[in-house]
Amino acid sequence: MIIKIAWKNIWRSRARSFVVIGSIVLGVWALLVATGFMNGFMVSYMADIINHDISNAQVHNPEFKKDFDITFYISNGAKKAAELRNWPEVKATTTRTIINGMIASPKKATGVQIRGIDIENEVKVTQLDSLIKEGTYFTGIKRNPIIIGSKLVEELKVKVRSKVVVTFTNSDGMITSGAFRIVGIVKSSSIKINELYAFVRQEDLAKISGIGNQVHEIGILTKPQVDEATIITKYEGLHKEDKIETWKEIAPELAFMQSMYSQMLYVLMVIIMSALVFGIINTMLMAVLERFRELGMLMAVGMNRIKVYLMILIETVFLGAVAAPLGLLIGWLTISYYSNTGVDLTNYSEGLESFGYSSILYPYLDDNVYVIVTISVFVTAIIGALYPAWKAVRLNPVEALHKL
Amino acid sequence: MSVIKAENVQKTYNETKVPVHALNGVNLTIEKGEFTAIVGPSGCGKTTLLNILGGLDHPTEGRVEVADTNITDMSDGNLIDFRLQNIGFVFQAYNLIPVLTNKENIEFIMLLQKQDKKTRDDRAMELLNQMGIADKADQRPSELSGGQQQRVAVARALASKPKVILADEPTANLDSKSTATLLDIMAKMNAEENATFVFSTHDQRVIDKAKRIITLEDGVVISDVTR
Ligand SMILES: Nc1ncnc2c1ncn2[C@@H]1O[C@H](COP(=O)(O)OP(=O)(O)OP(=O)(O)O)[C@@H](O)[C@H]1O
Ligand SMILES: [Mg+2]
Numbered sequence: 001m002i003i004k005i006a007w008k009n010i011w012r013s014r015a016r017s018f019v020v021i022g023s024i025v026l027g028v029w030a031l032l033v034a035t036g037f038m039n040g041f042m043v044s045y046m047a048d049i050i051n052h053d054i055s056n057a058q059v060h061n062p063e064f065k066k067d068f069d070i071t072f073y074i075s076n077g078a079k080k081a082a083e084l085r086n087w088p089e090v091k092a093t094t095t096r097t098i099i100n101g102m103i104a105s106p107k108k109a110t111g112v113q114i115r116g117i118d119i120e121n122e123v124k125v126t127q128l129d130s131l132i133k134e135g136t137y138f139t140g141i142k143r144n145p146i147i148i149g150s151k152l153v154e155e156l157k158v159k160v161r162s163k164v165v166v167t168f169t170n171s172d173g174m175i176t177s178g179a180f181r182i183v184g185i186v187k188s189s190s191i192k193i194n195e196l197y198a199f200v201r202q203e204d205l206a207k208i209s210g211i212g213n214q215v216h217e218i219g220i221l222t223k224p225q226v227d228e229a230t231i232i233t234k235y236e237g238l239h240k241e242d243k244i245e246t247w248k249e250i251a252p253e254l255a256f257m258q259s260m261y262s263q264m265l266y267v268l269m270v271i272i273m274s275a276l277v278f279g280i281i282n283t284m285l286m287a288v289l290e291r292f293r294e295l296g297m298l299m300a301v302g303m304n305r306i307k308v309y310l311m312i313l314i315e316t317v318f319l320g321a322v323a324a325p326l327g328l329l330i331g332w333l334t335i336s337y338y339s340n341t342g343v344d345l346t347n348y349s350e351g352l353e354s355f356g357y358s359s360i361l362y363p364y365l366d367d368n369v370y371v372i373v374t375i376s377v378f379v380t381a382i383i384g385a386l387y388p389a390w391k392a393v394r395l396n397p398v399e400a401l402h403k404l
Numbered sequence: 405m406s407v408i409k410a411e412n413v414q415k416t417y418n419e420t421k422v423p424v425h426a427l428n429g430v431n432l433t434i435e436k437g438e439f440t441a442i443v444g445p446s447g448c449g450k451t452t453l454l455n456i457l458g459g460l461d462h463p464t465e466g467r468v469e470v471a472d473t474n475i476t477d478m479s480d481g482n483l484i485d486f487r488l489q490n491i492g493f494v495f496q497a498y499n500l501i502p503v504l505t506n507k508e509n510i511e512f513i514m515l516l517q518k519q520d521k522k523t524r525d526d527r528a529m530e531l532l533n534q535m536g537i538a539d540k541a542d543q544r545p546s547e548l549s550g551g552q553q554q555r556v557a558v559a560r561a562l563a564s565k566p567k568v569i570l571a572d573e574p575t576a577n578l579d580s581k582s583t584a585t586l587l588d589i590m591a592k593m594n595a596e597e598n599a600t601f602v603f604s605t606h607d608q609r610v611i612d613k614a615k616r617i618i619t620l621e622d623g624v625v626i627s628d629v630t631r
Binding site for chain 1 (some may be wrong): 488
């Protein structure tokens with residue numbers, strides 16, 4: 001009966017109830033959409049960097065990262081990469097010879113990281129070929145082909161088939177250079193791929209580097225759902241001389257971003273829900289004051305305080321119960337729609353891409369976000385009801401009955 | 405058997421600048437089955453007395469017993485339950501629950517008492533018939549006239565067969581015809597169910613129907629006549 005009365009009470013002042021329901025619906029929708037879009041940003045950004053650049057884990061010589069000295073290569077790198085490939089947790093590995101140097105076109109010169117890659121295995125780990133926007137992935141040019149990023153192309157004012165010269169210090173400390181011809185241009189959300197990397201065949205680089213086929217980096221792609229930590233421990237047990245790191249250690253800023261974004265949901269939730277709490281308090285307080293005499297009568301004839309309290313609480317929860325599914329539905333529809341079609345941000349993408357974001361955004365929500373948001377609506381409704389309900393039970397029936 | 409016993413009941417309102425002595429030592433006993441009017445000029449303390457007898461308010465001095473229970477110092481929380489089990493109320497402004505039907509309003513107190521559905525149903529229909537508004541069972545109070553609403557309110561008070569029904573000016577908002585009808589119904593229920601009624605009034609025609617008339621003046625009983 002209390003439930004029935006509470007349910008009917010929320011329809012007494014329709015306009016007021018609709019305002020509250022409407023604001024909850026809007027709040028829930030905004031929360032879902034904002035979170036979905038943030039996730040979309042993050043997922044595409046992280047996916048690009050992790051999938052196409054860092055991969056799950058990398059092996060280096062412990063000294064290598066300090067100054068990228070050409071002589072700090074991984075001993076038996078190729079053999080270790082092959083050995084890792086047979087691990088059940090590992091999907092693919094690839095090796096890279098990495099040398100920092102300069103790249104020059106007839107017009108301009110700039111810093112570059114020359115990456116001598118194993119072109120077949122590189123594709124298995126980073127799908128580098130999928131990033132090709134112009135030209136080909138090492139086909140069509142026989143001698144010294146090179147792939148560079150779209151930003152670097154702009155900077156050097158070159159195009160496919162242009163000749164560039166890379167220069168670096170070889171293992172003997174001598175300045176060495178080699179002429180390469182652009183075979184392909186890659187484009188990605190990753191600033192490094194766009195601006196910093198120059199990909200060449202390992203064997204081409206070996207001819208001029210002075211270190212032969214030695215490699216500085218092994219990139220490891222794990223099978224889905226594999227915890228990178230298990231690979232780390234296993235590898236460290238086998239090869240103490242090397243340094244193996246997960247993407248979280250290699251790019252701590254990405255790991256930080258990921259945790260920051262997942263906390264953003266809660267921050268947004270707290271902001272939106274606290275705004276709603278005040279709306280709910282206000283509405284329910286009005287509902288209580290307006291019914292002061294009626295509540296006084298209920299207490300006079302013997303409705304105890306717990307029941308009165310519950311009645312107000314249930315009324316508020318009902319408002320949430322009507323609003324939450326609506327908000328969730330509209331939010332879900334919005335996200336589903338845009339996660340199929342994507343949101344084209346090309347008009348704004350000049351700015352976004354320089355931050356490393358891609359220009360078509362696919363919002364995305366974990367299922368548990370819907371659960372968290374639903375719970376938060378009910379928690380909010382209950383918090384919003386506490387004070388008005390307390391006001392209701394504290395009334396004095398004699399005084400309340402006197403009020404008009 | 406007495407249902408209400410008031411001994412030297414005094415009430416002083418201290419919230420005002422000058423304390424108001426609303427009741428100055430009221431002694432009275434109400435027996436089961438009485439049909440009693442409390443009368444007197446405006447401000448003589450009728451409402452105050454009914455509130456105290458009904459356990460809605462505490463006396464400043466004295467002692468109140470209802471259904472052989474001393475309610476003088478009972479806590480507010482316990483008083484709510486006590487009222488639920490023992491006292492029926494009829495208010496001047498009807499005070500029905502607008503979102504419930506008339507029948508549901510009548511069942512409401514039985515429901516708070518956790519009586520089963522069949523008992524509630526039967527009793528509500530019986531009362532609706534006795535009140536002459538059986539055809540209005542499923543309408544809302546707002547669809548009824550004032551007199552009809554007050555009959556629903558009387559039915560609600562009677563439904564759980566309380567020890568006593570207290571009514572503060574139940575006819576003050578009614579025209580003379582509705583007043584007469586309501587009084588007839590109350591008298592009938594008094595006769596048929598031996599329900600005990602105590603009501604306050606200004607209205608001479610209501611006073612004429614009462615079997616016992618207690619007159620208050622300045623917070624004391626100045627006459628008590630049983631006919
Ligand atoms: N809450 C209160 N605070 C202060 N004084 C009050 C309060 N309630 C009643 N009084 C005073 O107590 C006295 C008795 O009031 P009460 O309402 O009992 O009279 P009444 O006989 O019911 O009058 P009426 O016939 O006008 O309803 C009056 O002087 C009134 O002003
Ligand atoms: Mg009065």
